[in-house]
Amino acid sequence: MGRNKGFRAWFYFRNGWSLYFAFIFAAVNTLTVTYFLAIERYPLLNEIFPTFAHYIAVVSCVGVPFLILIGYVHYKRTAARKAEVDISYETDAYKARTLVNTEISMKLNLKLIDVVMKLSKNEKIPDENYQEIKKLYADLIGRGGAWQDTGSIEDFYKTSSFVSTIENRQGFKIACIEEIALLNKWINRKNILNSIKFYGNCEYSSYLKKLIYK
Numbered sequence: 001m002g003r004n005k006g007f008r009a010w011f012y013f014r015n016g017w018s019l020y021f022a023f024i025f026a027a028v029n030t031l032t033v034t035y036f037l038a039i040e041r042y043p044l045l046n047e048i049f050p051t052f053a054h055y056i057a058v059v060s061c062v063g064v065p066f067l068i069l070i071g072y073v074h075y076k077r078t079a080a081r082k083a084e085v086d087i088s089y090e091t092d093a094y095k096a097r098t099l100v101n102t103e104i105s106m107k108l109n110l111k112l113i114d115v116v117m118k119l120s121k122n123e124k125i126p127d128e129n130y131q132e133i134k135k136l137y138a139d140l141i142g143r144g145g146a147w148q149d150t151g152s153i154e155d156f157y158k159t160s161s162f163v164s165t166i167e168n169r170q171g172f173k174i175a176c177i178e179e180i181a182l183l184n185k186w187i188n189r190k191n192i193l194n195s196i197k198f199y200g201n202c203e204y205s206s207y208l209k210k211l212i213y214k
Contacts, residue, residue, distance in 0.1 A: 004198075031056060090186065173207050182211060 035055050039045040049055040075081050115129055163174055173179065178195050181187040189212050199205045 007198075031059065092186075173204075176207070178208055179211055 031052075035049070035052050039049050039055065049058065111129070111132055115125055118125055118129075167173055178187070178192055182192060192208055192212050196205045196208050199208070
């Protein structure tokens with residue numbers, strides 16, 4: 001969490017600028033320009049808004065609720081919001097994988113609940129149920145997958161040793177996010193190069209280089 005403080009500060013700065021400062025500055029600029037360059041030059045409008053304070057009060061009372069309504073409609077009723085969410089999942093490997101795993105996990109949990117209910121009623125479990133559970137488990141874990149428990153320090157060290165052995169023997173990283181995203185075409189070669197710059201000179205960066213230069 002404490003790494004890359006410079007990049008974190010840059011991210012916070014951009015969010016503070018775009019979400020707050022730029023928004024407030026744009027609002028003040030819009031009110032000022034429209035009043036002093038437009039309303040003051042038209043007598044009819046000047047009678048409706050005799051002072052700048054009157055103009056701000058009217059715009060706030062009418063404009064703020066109207067903009068809230070527009071924002072609500074955008075999130076609840078428009079296809080634009082759906083497109084935004086779709087793009088966020090398409091461009092984020094973490095979200096995309098979580099969505100897939102959640103769907104499979106739900107099917108697996110429902111099937112296990114069905115088996116437990118039958119057992120509680122002393123019903124015989126058909127072989128088809130076991131086969132379905134095995135298939136869902138295989139889909140969730142993946143081919144060649146293995147379940148490792150890290151509930152204790154000893155288990156943690158065993159799992160660490162297991163992962164290290166597998167990676168060294170096979171020459172592949174386990175659960176390399178960038179590799180998964182690249183194979184699924186969620187990211188491209190440029191994104192991998194950016195990750196290499198981000199991680200710096202390390203073993204993981206060397207592995208990422210092999211993905212795009214092999």
